[in-house]
Amino acid sequence: MKWALILLLGSCLVEGTMGWTYHYSATKKMNWTQARQWCQTSYTDMVAIQSQQENDYLVSLLPNKTGSPYYWIGITKTHKNESWTWVGNNSTWIGDQSWAANEPNNNHITEFCVEIYVNDGENRGKWNDEKCANRKYPVCYQAQCTATSCGKGRCVETIENITCLCEPGFEGDRCQTVVECASLSQPDDGYLDCSGANQTINSTCRFDWSGPRPERNLPN
Numbered sequence: 001m002k003w004a005l006i007l008l009l010g011s012c013l014v015e016g017t018m019g020w021t022y023h024y025s026a027t028k029k030m031n032w033t034q035a036r037q038w039c040q041t042s043y044t045d046m047v048a049i050q051s052q053q054e055n056d057y058l059v060s061l062l063p064n065k066t067g068s069p070y071y072w073i074g075i076t077k078t079h080k081n082e083s084w085t086w087v088g089n090n091s092t093w094i095g096d097q098s099w100a101a102n103e104p105n106n107n108h109i110t111e112f113c114v115e116i117y118v119n120d121g122e123n124r125g126k127w128n129d130e131k132c133a134n135r136k137y138p139v140c141y142q143a144q145c146t147a148t149s150c151g152k153g154r155c156v157e158t159i160e161n162i163t164c165l166c167e168p169g170f171e172g173d174r175c176q177t178v179v180e181c182a183s184l185s186q187p188d189d190g191y192l193d194c195s196g197a198n199q200t201i202n203s204t205c206r207f208d209w210s211g212p213r214p215e216r217n218l219p220n
């Protein structure tokens, strides 16, 4: 009888620093399409908001304005009956408190883009549907995750934080370390063959009970 044991190692979740950063234009008003292009050229994309906490954080960074107190954000739709969708990743998140009172009202039948209010009042941080052709300042985000941020892992970012979710067999804050399993001990009535194995991911050891009983003190 022969069988193989694959060393299975768990995933790691490690905290790092620095998530995406927010950026806005204060110099040039643009229609929504131009605003998104500006974000994609200068940064990663138009801002994506995925929780009330992120909305609050973003709003805390934006100046209180009296003139033109609004910015384009990255949520839109193309037809009246479609759901609002974040352009960054197709998420449809909208919070209970996201819209300003009596919004979205689709006032001009073609209000398929969204602005966030930054006036100093109760509407601050609320959203309103608007005509995409209107000209406003954009808010963008710059992603901090890159293809090389997380070695053998997936990079996930949130506010002020990058997290590397490591593939099995790797650990460390950037998934840079190969996990080494503890040594197996030889069974009493068989032998263990780990030759060539370095006890890391995808290594194989064999327990063997067939054939003549081998020497007990195998090297390693």
Ligand SMILES: *[C@@H]1O[C@H](CO)[C@@H](O)[C@H](O)[C@H]1NC(C)=O
Binding pocket: 060, 061, 062, 063, 064, 120, 121
């Ligand atoms: C804007 O005004 C609100 C309400 O007065 C205040 O709480 C907030 O700190 C101000 N934000 C900035 C960035 O000045």
Ligand SMILES: *[C@@H]1O[C@H](CO)[C@@H](O)[C@H](O)[C@H]1NC(C)=O
Binding pocket: 079, 080, 081
């Ligand atoms: C949108 O939905 C309304 C009400 O459900 C329906 O009457 C209308 O035909 C729909 N329009 C389109 C373009 O699907």
Ligand SMILES: *[C@@H]1O[C@H](CO)[C@@H](O)[C@H](O)[C@H]1NC(C)=O
Binding pocket: 087, 088, 089, 090
């Ligand atoms: C969003 O969905 C559209 C249509 O299904 C697709 O073409 C696009 O690649 C998706 N974008 C992302 C970022 O997943």
Ligand SMILES: *[C@@H]1O[C@H](CO)[C@@H](O)[C@H](O)[C@H]1NC(C)=O
Binding pocket: 048, 050, 088, 089, 090, 091
């Ligand atoms: C969409 O992207 C945001 C920001 O990158 C992220 O927080 C959120 O989890 C994503 N949502 C989905 C459904 O992928």
Ligand SMILES: *[C@@H]1O[C@H](CO)[C@@H](O)[C@H](O)[C@H]1NC(C)=O
Binding pocket: 031, 032, 033, 034, 132, 133, 134
């Ligand atoms: C935005 O502006 C560009 C350049 O002026 C124009 O080609 C485009 O049609 C405009 N888009 C909307 C939705 O108004």
